[in-house]
Amino acid sequence: MTIATLTKPWEAMSYGFLDASAKRELRRKMLKAIAVPGCQMPYASREVPMARGWGTGGLQVTLTLLRPSSVVKVIDQGADDSVNAASIRSFLSKVSGARETWDTLEATIIQSRHRIPEERLRADQVLVLQVPNPEPLRPVEPNMSVARQMHADADYGRLWLILYEQIVRSGRVMQGAAYPSLVNGRHVMTPSPIPRWDVPKLHMAQHLTFLSAGREKRLYAVPPFTRVEPLVFSDVPFQVEDHAALTCHRSGLTGYFMNEIPQGGGGSQFELSDSNLGIKAIRQAEGAEARVGSTWYENGKMPQ
C-alpha cells in the first residue's frame, strides 16, 4: 500500500473553494438559521483569500450556495464596479464556474454590502448580506453571553430604551443604518448596515436573505414571507431617508435611494445608489434594449 492509494489525486482547489466539510457545516447552520428566523447561529468561519472585515462572512455563504448554473451579482454600496465587488465576483465565478452579471433580474445569487437592489427580488433569488456586527444588543450589553440570554428571554427593553432616549435628546430617532428589526415577532436582528430605506424590503419578501458576519462567526436568515418589523413607537412612525424627491443627475430617475455628490459651488448632485438600475434606465432612454423590473418603491413610496 502506498500513500498515493490512500489519498485523493491532487487538485488545484476544491469546488467552490471551501472544502466539503466546511460547506456541510455552513449548510447545516444555514438551515438552522432558516428554521429560526433572525436568530444568530455561530459557525466555524473558514479562511478565505480575503481579509476579515471585507465580506468574508457573505463570501462563505455564497460559496456554499453556488453551482455552475448560478448567475452571481456582487454589489458594494449599490455599485457592481467597485474594486471590492468586482474582485469578489470574479473570484466566485473562477472557483465555481458561475456566470457573472450586473443585472439584478438575471442574478440567482446576489451578495451585497450596504444595499438591497431597488428592483424586487423573486422567490428564485437569494440575497446574501455582509454584516460587520451581527449583535443588535452590543450597544446595550457588552457581555455577549448575557446578550445571548437576553435574546433567549426576548428581553429587548433596552433596545427600545435607546430609541426612547434618542427621541428625548434629539426629537427624533437618530438610528441610521443597521436599524434593529423584529423578525417573525420573536428575534431582534440588525439588518447589516443597509439604510433604513432598505429595511421594509425585507418584510414579507419573496426571496430568501442570509446575513453573515465572518469576523464574528455568526449567520442568520430571513426566510421568504417572514415579518421584519423595525422597532418603532406607535406614535412615532418609522421613517426612511428623505430621498423620495431626489433626482439622479445621470439617469433622470426619481424616487430611489441616492448617493450625494458634493459639487464645487457648495451644492450637491445626486446619483442612484443602485448603479445598475441607473445604467439600465440610461440604456432604455437611448433606445437600447434593457429590461427594468418592477421596483419595491413606486414614486418614492413603498406600497403597503
Place this chain on the structure above:
Amino acid sequence: MIATAPPLALQAPQLMTTPPLLTMTGVSRRYGDVVALRDVSATVYPGEVLGIVGESGSGKSTLLRMMNLEDMPDAGDYRLALPDLPGNLFDLDRFARRMLCATRIGIVYQNPHLGLLMKHTSSGNVAERLLIAGERSFAALRGRAREALDASEFPLDRMDARPLELSGGMQQRVQLAKAIALEPVLLLLDEPTTGLDVSVQALVLDTLKRLQRDRAMTIVIVSHDLGVIRTMADRVMVMRRGRVVEQGLADQIFQDPQHDYTQQLVHAKL
C-alpha cells in the same frame, strides 16, 4: 388597645379578615457552607407594611431576593394572591418569572447600581419597566415616567439626567419611581435609606409613607435601623442566622420583645 392585648407571637393581626397577599412557607437556601435561610415562613396582608430586622448576614436581603424571584431557594413555597398565577411561584419558568417580577413586583435596592442603568437617563430607567410590560407609545412612556418620578418626589427638571450624575437620595427616588411605575401588587425595599444622610433619609421616608398611605401599597421593608422600621412597619419580623426568631405587631415587638435577641436589639436602640 392592641399593645395591651396578650402577645400573639407568630400570628397575623386578628383584625385582618382578608386572605394574605403573600404567603411564603418553608423557604431554605444555602450558599456552599453558609445557610442563608432556614425554613423561613412569612405572610403579608394587602395594604400592610412588614418590616424585617436582623443583624448583618441574617438573610434579610436573601429573603427579599426570593420574594423578587431573583434567586431560587433549595426548598420552599411562595404564593401571591394573583388570580392568574395560583401555584407556587418558584415553579414558574424563567420567562414567566421575569414577566412577573417586572410587572407585578417593585424593588428598591440599597445599592442603586443594582437597580438602575447608571448610564441611561432617569426617565429612561423608569420607561424601561413600562417597555418590558409592552407599552409602545412614546407619549405614554414619557407621561407615565414623569408621573412615577413625580409621585416619588423626584425633581422633574432633572428627569433626563443620568443617575450617575445624581445624589444618593435622588437615585433612590429614581429606583422608587421605577418600582412603582407599573403599580405593583408588592413593593420590596432593601435598606432604602441606608447610606443617606439623616435629613435626606427623613425626606425619603416621608415619601415612602405618603405613597403607602395614598396607594394602600403592600410593602416589605428590610432595615437594620429600628427607627426606620418603627416609622414604617405595621408588623415586624426579627431574623437571626437565617431564621425568623420572633414576629408580631410593631408596637408589641418594640414594647414587649420576647426573644433574647430582640430584647438586646430593642434595648440597644433605646
